[in-house]
Amino acid sequence: MADESYNVPNLADGEVFRVEQTIKRSRFITSVGRTDSVESAKAFIEKIKTEFADARHNCWAYCAGAAGSSDRVGASDDGEPHGTAGRPMLTIVTHSGIGELTVVVTRYFGGILLGTGGLVKAYQSSVKMALETLPIRKKVPVEVITLSIEHRFINQFLRLLEDFEGRVLSKEFAMDAEFSLEVPRDRADDFCKKIEEVTAGSLLLEREKRAES
Incomplete structure (x- = not known):
């Protein structure tokens, strides 16, 4: 029988795991939560957007199902140039081997434009940095x-x-x-x-x- 287990964030309901980095004076704050449904993923996103309501961008991506599944996923650039944040973040999320995962990257603009390539790199590296130290467990x-x-x-x-x-x-x-x-x-x-x-x-x-x- 195939192994049906997969990794999930080892976080309690409502708990937020967070890391931060600065790239060319822009702050990138990555918030991660465990969300086992589309509804809980959207609720987590709204929670973070409310917390950082003064930020220019709160970009997000989620995989609310099993690790690597594509039936309950979503992403948003939240005002960044099309394709520079949400979709690149989702690529990292869906290939992470972790399910029931929602990631929001909050950006406080530092006055220096990063360009489309720089934005993709910044958002993906923010997600990678969070997932490298995220506590996980097997479901x-x-x-x-x-x-x-x-x-x-x-x-x-x-x-x-x-x-x-x-x-x-x-x-x-x-x-x-x-x-x-x-x-x-x-x-x-x-x-x-x-x-x-x-x-x-x-x-x-x-x-x-x-x-x-």
């Missing part, structure tokens, strides 16, 4: 499983869950032991087969696919 698609087993199988179940790199989300003990758990999606089939073997089929099991946040 692993998981499957949520609801399981009801006899109490005598609990210890075997917990050892098996650890072997398959899963974790318990919730548990309840009544006549049987009921667990809600998640297991990496690419290992879920094998886990379910193994727990059925351990319990000799005396269990209730429901499966639900989702992606880890």
Whole structure:
């Protein structure tokens, strides 16, 4: 099975990662956020534009889906000459190997014109500089499983869950032991087969696919 995991910014909701550089007296402030939807990407962009409302340009690019995907992307030059900011930034974003990523580069003009080539280089280098030090983590698609087993199988179940790199989300003990758990999606089939073997089929099991946040 193909690996469905990919890197995402290791940032909390609303958290901003930021770097800055100066090129020919123009300040380029790069703000990065984790955004897992087009709506959250646009909200992040508006947040940064409001923060730097006095800046001449707040150029942006985002990839709101998996790393390298092209179905939820966007970019804007925000007043810079056409093709000198947003699209070059998006090229860096989509080839970074990082998904759910929005980048806004704020420019305070320093009085010296950079030219079209200079602008492309400045905006791309600003994004590259941010991504070089951006904290990231791997997003692993998981499957949520609801399981009801006899109490005598609990210890075997917990050892098996650890072997398959899963974790318990919730548990309840009544006549049987009921667990809600998640297991990496690419290992879920094998886990379910193994727990059925351990319990000799005396269990209730429901499966639900989702992606880890």
